[in-house]
Amino acid sequence: MKRIAIGLYAAATVALLVWGYYQAIFVAPDEATMHEVQRIFYYHVPSAMSAFLFFAVSLVGSIGFLASRRNYPEHAQRFDAWALAGAEVGVVFCSVVLVTGPIWGRRAWGIWWTWDARLTTTLILWLIYVSYLLLRRFAAGPQVQTLAAVLGIFGAIDVPIVYMANRWWRTQHPAPVFFGGPDSGIKDPRMLAAFGWNVLAWIAWGVLILGIRYYVERQSQKALAREALEALNQV
């Protein structure tokens, strides 16, 4: 039953991705000033939203791990798997943002990159979570989960500071499309639909990968625990 549900969910996700692609490339109207290159927006912004969502999952996992590691070791292992899976999927989405952004910027601004508030913040966010993954790779033994959780919390605290610092420094990124003031928001309903479908599709896709990654991590945790138990029994 569970397998069928997962299979159905995966199929629905792929269907959503195809539908989102169709909406973004064929249905949504041409944008007046930026033309075709504006369509990258339907991938750039949903990826950014997904990245933030999955980094938030990672943060919750880190805090949960630290809170439960003494009294509920089994829960703590689950939290740790969520933290790792969230960080990995978040880094992938963040990479997509960092790749699609310059492609758009080259056409719209005439430059690939600028040290603007949101670009710099996203880049540093990416660096922080890559360093988190490096720590998980480098540090060996059972303490790695605790250390990674601590670094995850540090990284999350750093993000708003980075953002404020860069906002005071300089800002070139277009003003927020949503909640950015009276003139913000997408006016054309077809654009809004294409955007909405892509947000849904990419978040669904991310959740699927997150689930798979979580499952794989849980399996490797269980395998480690089994090995440790066998080693104990042999003594």
Add this chain to the structure above:
Amino acid sequence: MTRALWTHLVKDLRIEWRSREAVNSMLFFALLVVVLFSLSFDPQGAFSRDIAGGVLCVATMFASVSALNQAWAREIRHQVLDAQRMAPTPGADMFLAKVLANFLFVTVVQVVLAPVFVVMYNLRILGDAWKLALVLPFGTWALVANGTFFAALSIRSRNRELLLPLILFPIFMPALLAMVLATGSILTGDSDPSLWIKLLFGYDIIFTTVSLLLFEIVLHAE
């Protein structure tokens, strides 16, 4: 100030006084970075004022990493760290003592380096020079507090010397930005650095608090 903190601080200072490892290596390393930067950028006139703040901060940052690694590596020998984990004193005391000691070392390096720096870059400070006395300690504290914390975090990993800069630099970036911009605006006198000094101060408060709260977890991680 508690007695445990004082004991740790005196111990760290005494070790450093006898060996002078940290200060000497940092000083030479920072000097090398300053020379390398002047060779590669040929700083003259207004340009030297523009980049000098950044070079000083980055030189301090690179130099302090070597000392911060040593700060905990020293405790690993003869299982000293394990003994300290069993000691009935709060880990925060040990952490704060290490931060204070390293803060002193880095400050000594900066004080010695500053005149060399002024000479090599032909600097004439156009802004309020006294504000440097705020910016440099705040920036150094941000670097050293985080650095000591992450050095403790990476101490039990494989290739720890490599890991420390990899996890410290991304977190330290906003403080570095504030420090560089504040020193830059003091040197050139173009703009008011007070916003960046406030940011540095806030960064110090936030990260010192978080480090003190989480240090016990890192110390006893197993």
